[in-house]
Structure formats: C-alpha cells, structure tokens
Amino acid sequence: MAKRLEVMSGNEAVARAAIAAGCRFYAGYPITPSSEIAEKMAELLPKVDGKFIQMEDEIASMAAATGASLAGLKSMTATSGPGFSLKQENLGFASMVEAPVVIVDVMRGGPSTGLPTFPAQGDVMQAIWGTHGDHAVVVLTPGTLEEVYLETVRAFNIAEKLRTPVVLLLDEIIGHMTGDVMIPDDSELEIIDRPKPTVPPEEYLPYDDSYGDVPPMGSYFEYPFHTTGLHHDKTGFPTTNPVKCGALIERMLRKVFGNREWLEKNVEHYTEDAEILVFAFGSTGLAAEVAVKWAREQGIKAGLLRPLTLWPFPEKRVYDLAEKAKAVVVAEMNLGMMIREVERAVRGVTPVYGVLKANGQPIEPPEILAKIKEVA
C-alpha cells in the first residue's frame, strides 16, 4: 500500500480521513476537546465543494448532519460529552430513519461539563445506549494516529453500507496527540457508498425490505420520500401494525448484529498464549499495549485485546481468550463500564479485575503493569 509520512493530530486525522472517505457535509458546534475537527473541516470542505455549517447548538448539528445524509451527502458531526448528550435525541432519529451519519465524540471528563480539557472514557455506555428504545449503533475506538485515520474511513463505510449512525469514539489524549503517521493514498482506500435505488422515483419505497436488511437509499432531491421518527412501513409513513413494527426493529438490529463478523476488528498482541488477558481501548489501550510488552519482558505471559470495534462487543473473542487465561484485566478511564460487558462475555470462567480511574488523568502503563503482576 502506497503511503506518505504526515504529521497531524488525532482530530486532524479524523477530518482528513473524513474528506478522503467522501464526507461532503459537516454540521457542528465546537467543544473542547473536539474543536479542531470542526476547524479542519471548515478549512477542507470548501476545497472539495463540500458544505460546512456551524449550527446554534449540538441538537441542531445532529439534525443538520442527518438531513444532509438524507439529501444524499456523506455527513459528519463531532462533539464531546456535554454535546454528545444533546445529540442523543436526533441520533435516535437518524437510527430510525436509517440515515448514514458519523458522530465523533472526543471524550473528556464528565458528567456535565466535567473536566473540559482532560481525558476520560466515561461516554462508552452513552455511545452504545444513549438514545432511547431498541436500536443498534456501531461504536469504533481507534488508538494510534494511523488507526484514527483508517477507522474514520471505516466509520463512513459502515454507516453507508448499513444505513446507520456510527459513533467514532476518541478520548482527549487521542484527539490532541500529534505525531508522525503513515497515511495511505486516497486511491488505495476502500470506499463504500450507500446502496442506491434502481427503480424510477415513482416506484421507490425507502424502507423496502425485499432488497434485504439494508434497503436502497435515494436522495431526497431525486427520490422524495417521507421520514418520521414514528414506526413506519416500507413507504416511510407511520404505522402501528404490530407485525410491521416488530419487523422494522428486528431488521434494524439485524443490520448491525447480523454483521458482527464484518464489523469486528481487534488489535491483539501476545494473545496466543496469554495467561493474563488485558482488555482496553483508546488511549488506555495504548497504555495497555506498552504494559503488556513490559510484562512479557519480565517473563509474564500477558496478552492484549484492544477492540477497534467496541460495539457490537467482541464477546466470543473475549470469551475464547478468557477461557485460556487465568485472569482478565480491564483498564478504562471510568469507574467500571466496559468491565461489565467483559464480565458478561467471560461468563465467570475467569476472574476479571479492573484498573479504573476517573480523575481526569490518563491510566499509564505502570499502573496496568502493576495490576498484571498482582494477578499473575
């Protein structure tokens, strides 16, 4: 793969990858530590004939990004915790109308305005379950700068292929770290576009499941159709028919959970013979990668599972590795969120220990190493 050396921050990598993935619309309201994404999109979008709009708040930003998607453009919005809370209602709407859209949340300390400039990973449950009702989102958690770039492209590809919102979850450290990174040429990237209708507009049904779980998606301009947050049938108009309502929700969940294998992506180090399995993501995952390497140097058989797709959760892989291990260590910058998901996946076959922290400070490799040694 042809690559070139660049120097950029995590936030800049998101913006540049979004453009490379075909994003042509951004609506947002700036908030630390995500503001550089908006700043960069404002610079880059006009150069590719795209549209950038700063909205009056995060609610409107999410609405605008969803609207642009329905109008045919790949779209994105970015925020941090407080803004992510505001986006949840319209995130549910995007999910319900099956609009592909990428929502970036660069996590900072919460709840509320919390610690605006410090890292945290306390939004993971919100990313997965933040909007109400049965719904399925995809949540990606890149670590390195190269991963940030490639996972941003993948976020768009997933959103487009499955017609669903995708949450790209960074943390302050990932968003603000700046370093050298090898970026693939645009021509080498796999770019996926939403399935397009092949019928004339007058015959088009926006939620026609006879095509499979992901109905073709026309743009509002060429294929005017009705959207509603209410349960709807294949025409897009509301229905309360229990058969149709049940089928709709089941299909929307199947789009994501039926594609687990395609969606699952993990970074693993030394897992083949790991006695201590470490599970961590984002910047904590990077700290864990260093800790596991140090543990190996000290003769401890530690291994790392660092999910790039946090949701759907890699439950089978976690179970398979945990079953062979004598302890599982979960490190995250919150006081216990994904550890519950890990415990659920492990089903008690192996004890699970946490390295949990929510004081605005990163979890550093020595803290994870200390826990590895304690349970080894």
Next chain:
Amino acid sequence: MHLEYRFAGVGGQGAILAGVIFANAMIKYEGKHAVQSPSYTAAVRGGPTKVDVIVDDEPIIFPRATNINVMLSFHEKSFHAFAVNLADDVIIVADTDLNPGLKPDERTYLIPFYRIAKEVMGKVQVANVIALGAIYAVTGIPKEESLRQAIKDRVPPAFVDLNMKAFDEGVKRIEELLKKGG
C-alpha cells in the same frame, strides 16, 4: 534511541508550542518518530500546562511520558504539578526567576528565559525559543540546524531573525553556565 521530554509552564507561556516545534524537528529533520501530547486547563491564561514529547527510532505507542529524561520548567507552579515520572538522571532546564525553589546542580540548569526575552530580545514571546536553545545546548539533541529549521517553520516570517537570535541567546547562556561550572 528513546527520549522523553516534558515542557511545563502556565497557559500563555508557549510551552506547548515549544513541544510542537521540538517534535516537528525530530520528525521532519531527524527522521525520528515523535509524538507530542499536550495537557492544559480550561483557563486560557495562567493554568498549569504541559506537553510531553516522546522521541524514538520505533513508532511510539503510548503518547504520555512515563520516564522523563529532560524536563523544562517555565514556572514553579507547573513544575510542582508535573515533576512526576522523572528518570533518575533527569536533566532539568528551568527559568531562574519563576522557579525560585530550584537550585542549580550538575543536572539542573537555570536561565532567566523571561528576563532575557524582555530585556535583551525586547519581546517576551520568544522566551520559549530561548528555552529551546538552552535545551539544545545542554543535551546536544537534536542537531542545531534541525531545531532552527523547525522554529522557522512555525514563526511568522517577520520574526524569524528575532527567533534565531533568541535561540542563539539560549545556547550562549548555557555555554556560559558550563564554562563557569567547568
């Protein structure tokens, strides 16, 4: 090669920009891998601020310093907040006037960056570049030309000469210190 730097100051002093310049010098002109990871508070001016710069021959995984080889302190307030994870043989370069608690020794170099910037250079903004000159003079890393070029890349054209002089001044002050010590 694996080196960890921490530049600490208070918001507005240019510590983070110094880190950006240093990391760029290592990447663009020395062919190293480098990552800089800043930390600051919501206060635009006056809050404790630091940036970690990690340099390695291999790609860097975790971007925060855990074993600091060189610590630059622009302000005592930040030194106290961030002087953790120091290597046993850490080299400290600090502003004399703003770090009254620090005493010079064989690994601690005190230069009045701000006094020099104000009184000699006539522009307080170049204090961080004086500090970069001092770090170069103490450690010999990176090559002088690499750091000069990275500074030129980041400052407005009208201020390149002033910044080069500021860099020279930082180098000179350390050389004087070393002469005195020797």
